[in-house]
Every structure is written in C-alpha cells, then in structure tokens.
Amino acid sequence: MIARLHLRDFRCYAELDQPFAAGANLLVGPNGAGKTNILEAIYFLAVGRSPRSARDADLVRQGAAGFAVAAETDGAHRLGVTYREHAGRAWSVDGKVAANPFGLLTVVFFSPDDLWLVKGGPSGRRALLDRVLLQLRPLHAEQLAAYEDALAQRNALLRDVKARRAGRAMLEVWEEQLVEYGVGVTLRRSAIAADVGERARTLHARLAPGEDLSCTYVSGITGKEPAGTAAPLREAFAAALAEARPREIERGFTLIGPHRDDWSILVNGLPLRGFGSQGQQRTAVLALKLAERAALESETGSPPVLLLDDVLSELDGSRREAVRALTEGEGQAFLTSTEPEGRPAAVFFVGGGRLRTEPSP
Ligand SMILES: Nc1ncnc2c1ncn2[C@@H]1O[C@H](COP(=O)(O)OP(=O)(O)O)[C@@H](O)[C@H]1O
Ligand SMILES: [Mg+2]
Structure with missing residues (x-):
C-alpha cells in the first residue's frame, strides 16, 4: 500500500x-x-x-x-x-x-473509459487476461512475445507468397512456432479466464443481486472454450492453419490463433455489448476489475x-x-x-x- x-x-x-x-x-x-x-x-x-x-x-x-x-x-x-x-x-x-x-x-485501475472492456472489440478483454498472467506467470510474457513474433513473420511471408516473392514451404516453419507458443498462451488464458470469470460472477451478484454475469473464453483456434489439454489443441491448431492457408495467402493475414481470442461477457444470457444499459455495463466492468484484483491477491497474498x-x-x-x-x-x-x-x-x-x-x- x-x-x-x-x-x-x-x-x-x-x-x-x-x-x-x-x-x-x-x-x-x-x-x-x-x-x-x-x-x-x-x-x-x-x-x-x-x-x-x-x-x-x-x-x-x-x-x-x-x-x-x-x-x-x-x-x-x-x-x-x-x-x-x-x-x-x-x-x-x-x-x-x-x-x-x-x-x-x-494496482488495478478503473475509469469510465474502461467501459470499452465490454463495449469494444476483443483486444481489451485479451489484455485484461494477459495483464493478470503477466504478473503471475513470467513464462507467459516470453511465450506471448514469441507467438507475436512468429505471427508477424508468418503474416509478412503470407504477403510475400501472394506477391510470388516467396514459396509456401517456409510457412510451415512459422506455423510450427505458432502452434508451439500459441497452445501455451491459449491454455493459460483459458485457465485464468475461468478463475477470473468465476470471481467476477460472485462479485457481480453482490453488486447487482438477481442479475447473472457469465464469462466464456472463446479460443481463436477452436471458436469455443478449449477442452483443457495441450495435445488435441496442438493438433487442431496445426490442422486449422493448414486448412486456412489458401484464404490466408489471399488476405495476407493469419486468421486463426490466440490473437483472435475473445472473452464473451453476458448478463442474464444477453451480450452486454448490444443489450446492457450504461449502468449494467459499468457494473460488469467493475466486477471484472475487482475479480482481477482478487485473482492477483490470491496468488501474491496482498491485494x-x-x-x-x-x-x-x-x-x-x-x-x-x-x-x-x-x-x-x-x-x-x-x-x-x-x-x-x-x-x-x-x-x-x-x-x-x-x-x-x-x-x-
Ligand atoms: N501538465 C499539466 N500542467 C498543469 N496543469 C495540468 C496539466 N495537465 C492537466 N492539468 C490540469 O489538471 C486539471 C485536471 O485534473 P484532473 O485530475 O483530471 O481533474 P479531476 O479532478 O476532474 O479528475 C485541469 O485543471 C488541468 O488544467
Ligand atoms: Mg477525473
């Protein structure tokens, strides 16, 4: 303090x-x-x-x-x-x-701008999960950076392949790296999302009795909550990347992977993004921030x-x-x-x- x-x-x-x-x-x-x-x-x-x-x-x-x-x-x-x-x-x-x-x-900071956490795109929600992980799991920073590096390399190569400046063979090298690091990033995010989500639900019930907050981690690999172990996810990611390759060469961008993760936030079964009132959105963000704090406290021993x-x-x-x-x-x-x-x-x-x-x- x-x-x-x-x-x-x-x-x-x-x-x-x-x-x-x-x-x-x-x-x-x-x-x-x-x-x-x-x-x-x-x-x-x-x-x-x-x-x-x-x-x-x-x-x-x-x-x-x-x-x-x-x-x-x-x-x-x-x-x-x-x-x-x-x-x-x-x-x-x-x-x-x-x-x-x-x-x-x-510290955990909450300002009115943070309403973007529920109103905006997925990057703010990924950032919340990463912020907790970066403080609790030093390995996460390394793997996330390695993943983002491999992603940038593969995206550049996709554009080179489209322009016929490079062959497809090199794509596989970067795909191996994406799978290697991306699976760890996904599993850690999914575990912390479950932990923070459960805490947020409990806190939210105290802030808004009768309203139920539910948070579901949506993997950018599987499009749903990942099942939990590394091996099947690794296989699914490699297969999805190979399958998406032609579309990705066309777009010049990798369409599958944890850089597309989201965390879907519902109140009483409805997405807050389109349906929540300003006050409800604020309450949900507050519950998420207090949950972030509680998760950090449970690991470090001090809030x-x-x-x-x-x-x-x-x-x-x-x-x-x-x-x-x-x-x-x-x-x-x-x-x-x-x-x-x-x-x-x-x-x-x-x-x-x-x-x-x-x-x-
Ligand atoms: N670099 C600066 N130098 C001097 N005053 C500043 C500077 N930046 C902001 N301020 C002043 O700080 C005040 C805003 O402070 P802020 O803490 O945002 O207010 P609030 O109490 O509404 O939160 C304004 O009056 C602004 O002029
Ligand atoms: Mg102010």
Whole structure:
C-alpha cells in the first residue's frame, strides 16, 4: 500500500507530500480539481505509463522542466521516478537506481473509459487476461512475445507468397512456432479466464443481486472454450492453419490463433455489448476489475491498490452501496467523487494543487 505520496511538478501539482490511509481514500472535488491526476501518478509508479497520455512530457506541470513521483510503501520502501526533458526517466528504489522496478507496487485501475472492456472489440478483454498472467506467470510474457513474433513473420511471408516473392514451404516453419507458443498462451488464458470469470460472477451478484454475469473464453483456434489439454489443441491448431492457408495467402493475414481470442461477457444470457444499459455495463466492468484484483491477491497474498476513477456516478444507490462495501473492506483503495459519501477511512478535498482533510470554507 501507499503510506505516503510525493509529487513535484506533476500535472497540476507543484509540490505535494501526502500521507494516505490504509483503507479507502476518497478524493472529493469538482471537475478539473486534480483528482484523477493523483490516481494517474500512482498508476504511473506501478505500471510505468500513464493510463491517459502516451507522452511523459504531458505529465510535466506547465512551465516546469520535469516531474518527480515517489511513494513510501507500508514496508517502508521508497519507489520513485523522475522525468526530465531530454534526459528522460530515472527510476529508483530506496534511493538506488533501478532499471525496471515494476511489480513492487501492483494496482488495478478503473475509469469510465474502461467501459470499452465490454463495449469494444476483443483486444481489451485479451489484455485484461494477459495483464493478470503477466504478473503471475513470467513464462507467459516470453511465450506471448514469441507467438507475436512468429505471427508477424508468418503474416509478412503470407504477403510475400501472394506477391510470388516467396514459396509456401517456409510457412510451415512459422506455423510450427505458432502452434508451439500459441497452445501455451491459449491454455493459460483459458485457465485464468475461468478463475477470473468465476470471481467476477460472485462479485457481480453482490453488486447487482438477481442479475447473472457469465464469462466464456472463446479460443481463436477452436471458436469455443478449449477442452483443457495441450495435445488435441496442438493438433487442431496445426490442422486449422493448414486448412486456412489458401484464404490466408489471399488476405495476407493469419486468421486463426490466440490473437483472435475473445472473452464473451453476458448478463442474464444477453451480450452486454448490444443489450446492457450504461449502468449494467459499468457494473460488469467493475466486477471484472475487482475479480482481477482478487485473482492477483490470491496468488501474491496482498491485494493490489485499487484505483476507482468516477465509478460511483452513474450507479444507482444500491450498487453504490455495494461498491463501498466491497472497497471499504480489505486493502487500500483510492476513489474519486464530486461529493463526499460513504464511510471511507479518509476523505481529501482536492483543489488548488492541494489536498485538505477539511472542506475549504
Ligand atoms: N501538465 C499539466 N500542467 C498543469 N496543469 C495540468 C496539466 N495537465 C492537466 N492539468 C490540469 O489538471 C486539471 C485536471 O485534473 P484532473 O485530475 O483530471 O481533474 P479531476 O479532478 O476532474 O479528475 C485541469 O485543471 C488541468 O488544467
Ligand atoms: Mg477525473
């Protein structure tokens, strides 16, 4: 957890040195007050990028030449990053230079933009599964990268074959690689999807009693949930690739494989994508994010810091109450809202580049 956060020239904060509570921290203030900026700083420390800006320079307070973000964790470690124009970033742990300190602080972030998780295409849903796997199974990162590399090579070759710059024989070499790595990626995703999906269903039932959330992993190899063991899947993938080859040469793109995986999300048997209300979609995404956090916690033993940006708005009273019950329990959370509400461990009134524990008069 974050015991203390220090910001210098980050977004609208010239200088901030702020202790936080172990439970739920509610950040209150009008639009543009600087609430999301706090969550953004925490996310940046944990993940190494901003959830809303691709460029580090955007994070520098207007007129300054760089920023610094640091957190003291409850284990009394200090994790920090500085950024300066031209020089770039420098990370440190306890004052010592660190190349890649991600993983020391784990977070789960939810903002209104995450509605794309249920409204948008499958890539966001694959990303959620991969995010959990990347933290829990170091092998997954390696195999996913190897798969994506083989995929890019095969796609390039498909276009060369079509243009008669290359023969078909080489395709098989890349297909062997796709099968080798793709089957592992598929089986790990399918296992974590079942785990996270089951947790999401339970959490969702608490948020929206009477509505049933179900998540089904749909393999890009078989078009359905894979049966569980590697050997038949390997065979099915190799056969499907061989069968699809003529169409794929025509399209210049590999049509089968885990890069086409999806995770289908239904409420009461209907796809949320076309049928859910805004509030129902939000509730489902929240359940998925809380499930992501619970899955990480069950493996690492400590719950990731939960960052909930503008989640309480747009939920009805009983769902808001359920969110509070879920977040005011275990672990540390940061929530933003335009109004004080619930019984968080601490309330901060945000404005003017400062956090106050009392509303300004
Ligand atoms: N690089 C920057 N330098 C100075 N101020 C910034 C910078 N980026 C954003 N801001 C200011 O931060 C405020 C938005 O903060 P934000 O945390 O998104 O607000 P909210 O409380 O609505 O979540 C705006 O007033 C904006 O002008
Ligand atoms: Mg905001």
